[in-house]
Amino acid sequence: MMSRLKLPLYGKILLWFLVNLAVLALFGYVYVSKLITPELEWLLSGPPGSKFEHLSARLRDQLISKPQNGWLDVLERYEDRRGVTFALFSSDGQLVLGHAPDPPEEVRKSLIDKRRAEPRQRPQRPEASSQPPKPRFLLRSENPTRYWAGIHMDILYEQGDFWHPLTMVMVSSDVSANGLLFNWTPWAILFSCGILFSALLWLPVVRGITEAIRRTNEASRRIAAxxxxxxxxxxxxxxxxxxxxxxxxxxxxxxxxxxxxxxxxxxxxxxxxxxxxxxxxxxxxxxxxxxxxxxxxxxxxxxxxxxxxxxxxxxxxxxxxxTLPDRETAETFDLRELIDQVIAREAPECEIRVIVEDLNFHTLRSALDRALGNVLRNAVRYARDIEIHACSQNDRVTIQVLDQGPGVPADSLARLFEPFYRPEAARGRNTGGSGLGLAITKRCIDACGGTVTARLREPAGLIVEIVIPNG
Known part of the structure; x- marks a missing residue:
């Protein structure tokens, strides 16, 4: 069974904040989707419209500076640089130059300008028409979805003996047209900055809450101990x-x-x-x-x-x-010597394997003596093949008493050090003992500032582990 993922409170609050933003963004997307109808002229009423006009003016200037047989090259360079399709249509809705697909009927209606639809015959090629450019348009077609942005240009195209007014059309698969009509980057940056600013703004409040909860949790654990x-x-x-x-x-x-x-x-x-x-x-x-x-x-x-x-x-x-900490003072002693004394007193006739580093230990000697004595007496009474291991690491001394006895039920491990608790399945009263030995051990180790725990040994037996800071 997989363990539950633990997420800090601040992470949960920030995650919930992001979910809130995502929901708002979804509502905004749905709202904007409803607004983006086939008639999108309103998108060209602000800065996108001005940007589109400037693009049209630059294209016009480049076109009139070149002969007509070079106009297609100009359009293709614009397409390569901008990533969208550019085309020129006549005022009757016919494609003049470019690689645009056939426009749908609603787009063709916007391309036709009856006031400019009649081609004019002139003795010379004019550089621009005398009529002002017509308004812009932006439409969406379906199957497939395309966006058609057009603007009537004050430029004429010679075909045969006639000059035709032109309309520049930009065709894109998305409404942004690679940033020509709408640039998502500033909005993404603004959105990211908003999230970062909100996280920093919430940090003092959330940190104060989580810190207070952490201290309360730590205090509760100490009270429970x-x-x-x-x-x-x-x-x-x-x-x-x-x-x-x-x-x-x-x-x-x-x-x-x-x-x-x-x-x-x-x-x-x-x-x-x-x-x-x-x-x-x-x-x-x-x-x-x-x-x-x-x-x-x-x-x-x-x-x-x-x-x-x-x-x-x-x-x-x-x-x-x-009351041991109030009645006794810590002293420095040889740990191996203390363990040998405990073995001589509690198990003089037992063969016990001892693996202990030579180290000086600074703690409450009598408390550790009493604790080890109770654990060893317990092991001798119920088990065999007893071992004692001790080592020092990171200014902490670990002492283990291992046996190969019947052990205890797994659900009894957490209660072994409770006063008068006896796991009846493994150890009955007829074997002796009052149920206070390991409880006294825990009190003695607590007085030394350490911890004592028990766990089952494979394939059988029990391991009692004592960890005490050295000094």
Whole structure:
């Protein structure tokens, strides 16, 4: 299954802005398409019309400066340079010079000028007609789509003994006529500059929003990790400022609640120590006076009392682990030496493979000692073929405890370090343990400023990985 594409909030806002512009452009295109009817004279009423007139005047000047047998060369040069078709039509709608296709009927009607349709016989060739040029026209024909732009010129063409008034016609497959009638480039540049300017204009606002959300998200992650001292700046006067205030209040209340819960847990565990000790002393007295028939029951009672005492001891250790940074200071020590001490204490009879770099480690020694001890004790209790790897990279030390035991269900990995959590499918209570060992490990590693995670090992087993900054 493909993962969902993650897009930053600013990217989403900018994308939505571009979609908005695209919708507006589509509406504009549809609107303009409705306006572009076969009668397009209105397009020649502004700068395009003046540009077309100037083009016609330049062509006329070049034509009258050359003999008639060179006019076709002039038109062909214009076609090559402009990328559209140029042609000269007589005032009766007939093609005189050029390679234009046959004009449709609506175009032919515009070509015919009844006031100039009659050819005139003259003794000499005039350079221009005495009549002013007629208005321009711009039409569209279908099947195929062509645009016909024409203007009546004040120039005559000699054919036989007669002089014919001419009309210059420009034929193009698009309305822009390669920029002669309409140039898209300035509009594209203006559109691009508008997008860029809008993006820059939105940048401070969107960046402020995304930055506030990023800080809130980061604070939420730290609160979820138990860092209840996180506080956000709530100086914004909008909903994000209100959200920051709510997160600060929530963090303070959660911190007070958890601190109170820890105090109660520690106090209860501490208070249980005395009655359990008195019960053990009383049980010892009773065992001295017990009969053989009562001895079995008293032994079971003693086992339960020992289990309770161990559980209370671990609850006290779990509560004290949260205050390790306040009670202890970091020190520099040899990591290999510490690991050897933990192995000698927790697994003296087990053969454990150790691959550890020689390095000096600066952190809370006793906290790391307790954490490694709990992880190793867990591995020895449930697994075999245990290995310990440790290395340093980028000022961070990574310690891995690997085993080839039964592992745990994949959906239990995220909860292994929760207090009293026991994945029953793999490890039952009859194997021992209170479910607090890995929770204490997490508290100890948190006190060192590091992280501890667990993942399954192939083909079987578990990998517990500890990462702690060195120094």
């Amino acid at each position: 138990g860092k209840f001292d996180v506080r956000l700046s709530d100086t914004r006067g909008d909903e994000l400022g209100e959200l920051a205030t709510s997160v600060n209040v929530m963090a303070a209340q959660l911190g007070d609640y958890v601190a109170q819960q820890r105090r109660i847990t520690a106090d209860v565990a501490h208070e249980l120590c005395s009655p359990i000790a008195r019960m053990q002393m009383a049980l010892g007295v009773v065992e001295q006076r017990s009969t053989p028939e009562q001895e079995t029951y008293l032994k079971k009672l003693d086992n339960e009392l020992q289990h309770m005492a161990k559980l209370v001891e671990e609850v006290l250790a779990f509560s004290k682990a949260a």
